[in-house]
Amino acid sequence: MKKENLTVISQENLAPRIYRMKLKGESVRSMLTPGQFVHLKLGGRHPLLRRPISICDVEEDQLSIIYRVEGQGTSMLAEKKDGDTVDALGPLGEGFPITPSDDTALLIGGGVGIPPLYYLAKQLYDKGKRVKIILGFRRQEEMFLTEAFSRFGEVFVTTENGSCGTRGFVTDAIAKAGEFDVFYTCGPKPMLRAVEKAAGTNGYISLEERMGCGVGACLACVCDLKEAETDKSYVKACKDGPVFQAGEVVL
Amino acid sequence: MKKENLTVISQENLAPRIYRMKLKGESVRSMLTPGQFVHLKLGGRHPLLRRPISICDVEEDQLSIIYRVEGQGTSMLAEKKDGDTVDALGPLGEGFPITPSDDTALLIGGGVGIPPLYYLAKQLYDKGKRVKIILGFRRQEEMFLTEAFSRFGEVFVTTENGSCGTRGFVTDAIAKAGEFDVFYTCGPKPMLRAVEKAAGTNGYISLEERMGCGVGACLACVCDLKEAETDKSYVKACKDGPVFQAGEVVL
């Protein structure tokens, strides 16, 4: 967990409003766990708060992130040029665990929930696991990373309007993907709820919560535990998560 | 009085924290009167307000300004590169009148009050007037434009520490400069007060007041008239000024 000004080494437009940025810096070497995130400070004091973005891939001292332009912060990210720097705090949070006993993993990602699954797919594949991947988009034009994922396993695409792959939501492709031992998912909350219902409890869910500090101090990002423990009734998405066991927290 | 995104064509460091910037644009062609100013909007919403900067020189569609880096606005100006644009509103205000009956003009400038006098000196010279110029600085290292002014007339330099020219303030060089018919001055208020006392009433004074709108609507920049007229007891530096007749307003 360090703070460093990473240097932009490339910026690429993957789909409408979707960009991949590569950044370089020493702290990247400690970004080992998929599902962790970096907290980016853009533009001095405006905007005031950092922006959480998932680690999408790491190679030595190079970090890849994929982001969708939503508001002020991500717009400023999109304006960065090669050689510019980005103040990054990370890696933050607890990422996806790779469980030795599970052989086949089903990865289910929707929209900008997809990027962290890439680094996960890569590590699972490198560990010799079988990987299946469901990627959900609104429509064909918005698709990204589908080819890159196919290096690691079979890819099932869903689009809401049926313009590519299965028509519908990611959950509509779970049956098609067949058997799996463990699942990993990241995407908007309604999707996570649907996946949890459809895919059972042996799995991991990555949550997006609005954050303040990103380090566990402000309690902006808490989620209730489904079964409160004696001393603990909630968890912090930024510090205890963003990845939780399926069924662990109230979505 | 137009609003235009002027294009930066050069930026030059003249002295510590002092820069000359050249800007290009159609609206520059209407910037005909020395002593008028442009009101610059830097950086979207931060800072919120515009920054008044005097017109230092105009050649066709090219505007020169000279500014000292003081705070956020002028720092952002200093960071501009060739090809960047600057949102400029102008020309604003009433500038220095050139009075046909006066043959010899004494120009007295201090610090960043000097730039508007350059454009004035040029116009006076082009009209065949005799021009004398007193330029006051704190110390030699901070001097700028002294050579450029010498094209138009005799230059008298004062420095507070005596490192160049007369030691002291601009007023200490007035006697040395000899006779004149009209004077023009721009600089910090204490200097203007001293000059008004020393140089009499046939002259013009350019005032720096903190501004809000720059166009006469907010009443941020008012100055009391020494002799209130029936319907008017004050003037606005941005609209009725920044140039006033010596003795007209309470300094």
Next chain:
Amino acid sequence: MNRLNVELPGLKMKNPVMPASGCFGFGQEYAEFYDLSVLGAVAVKAATPETRRGNDTPRVAETESGMLNAIGLQNPGIDHILAHELPWLEKYDVPLLANIAGKTKEDYVLVAERISDATNVHALELNISCPNVKEEGLQFGSDPQMAAELTRAVKAVSSLPVYVKLSPNVTDIAGVAAAVEEAGADGLSMINTLMGMKIDIRTGNPILANKTGGLSGPAVKPVAIRMIYEVSQRVSIPIIGMGGIYSAEDIIEFFMAGASAVAVGTANFSDPFACPDLIKDLDRLLEEMEVSHISELTGRSWNKWEPNLSSSR
């Protein structure tokens, strides 16, 4: 199709955007930039019975996402305003909201009575909240009883609709709002500036000659939205919302909080074309959002039932 026209007591507006009082003089300056008839209305600078010199300079200071001002109600007095400023505005097809200030109830009554005769003044705005004038105005804004009494006194002498401009520097703004509604106010303007200060650390002195000043601009928008949200649920008279409006999105936010029209102050200083640009942007944004009329948005943040079809359009 016109999505923008709104009708508030006394003010038939082409669109819901007016420059805020004190930020637009009497219009002359901005008329050099655009035709004032494009505006929904104009809230003119505060008028007092007598000529006012205002405070010493500096009168403005910039802050983060905001500015402080302590103009001190400088104005040429009601006689001059009636003789020169308002007639000049007659050439524009735009209703005026006349902002009124004073030291005493009698001052307000006097100005209200006289200014109501101007043919282009369509409504009055009682400035009971200007924080920059010592020992006056402010107490009207912080005390519900006094605010109500003042409203009643002005209503008694003028047949024009009366808007009361509320101060945010109070514990319970909804209490003041309810009291003036009860006293007959036809509408509310909110918010006026928050009291603030800035110190020049090189000198140790407050930057403003008046020391404290009124904070305006985007910094105060969350406070304005909260207060309008609260007050609009408490009263049934319309609210002219203001405080930090810089974009069409901001205007939508004010409507959703509970405003029925908006005023734009500080933004005029950042950009003299702020008002006409906002009007254009707002029209475009409503189209994008597929909103058929702006007034449907009023109170949308708390009023979840269907748009009130009887609202003006």
Next chain:
Amino acid sequence: MNRLNVELPGLKMKNPVMPASGCFGFGQEYAEFYDLSVLGAVAVKAATPETRRGNDTPRVAETESGMLNAIGLQNPGIDHILAHELPWLEKYDVPLLANIAGKTKEDYVLVAERISDATNVHALELNISCPNVKEEGLQFGSDPQMAAELTRAVKAVSSLPVYVKLSPNVTDIAGVAAAVEEAGADGLSMINTLMGMKIDIRTGNPILANKTGGLSGPAVKPVAIRMIYEVSQRVSIPIIGMGGIYSAEDIIEFFMAGASAVAVGTANFSDPFACPDLIKDLDRLLEEMEVSHISELTGRSWNKWEPNLSSSR
């Protein structure tokens, strides 16, 4: 030479900078970034008698130069805090200011009494101003009588110095300040957050689940400075100043307004190293300004005579 050490009732501080309550948890998280012993003090998260779940999420929203929060005083309750959080902090050489909240006077008294036994708690901070908790806390902050009574009740059960954290959401903050001073408060903390709101225009709903929240950050600084300027001239107990501090210059401004120490909240979220960086920058800036001790600057904006030589250094 040490320019930075200050001594306030109960708090012997190496420097005048402490993280603000609620913005630093109980220190664990920031201890991963730096040694907490560099801090002047630590104001820990509010403690209530019972475990509090707080409000639903979203609990934060960003605004121009500020942020809104509605955490809702989530905390593990006094038992857990005494058993786990405060002991963990014992390894650091830094005095704690224990922030206390509750629904009733009895709640405050209970927590005050119990938390006073913790060896590293050197002073209490009564949070009578948290705007995010319904039907509690707030009325203490807006009513001088109730604030005074609460102060007296807490003073009666604890021998520790008591700081009262004032709400800015009031008409007359100096009145509340004077009342709690009279009731025995040893110091003041100000300001807590301003009540605000933000609406998501895509949905029409307030962004915060709690709807309204507390505004903090640079946007509120002018309001904080004005209030400290006013209150410091009215009372003679020291003030811990806060509200938007992001730079050493800001700290100087708070001192000149009338503060004797400062707290840093939101800035920690923008940069986890905010506090130690501010301490270093402040030392450098004072040297540049040729100020021999920070406490000389307290009240400089209104106190034009010589520095009070009896002040701590």
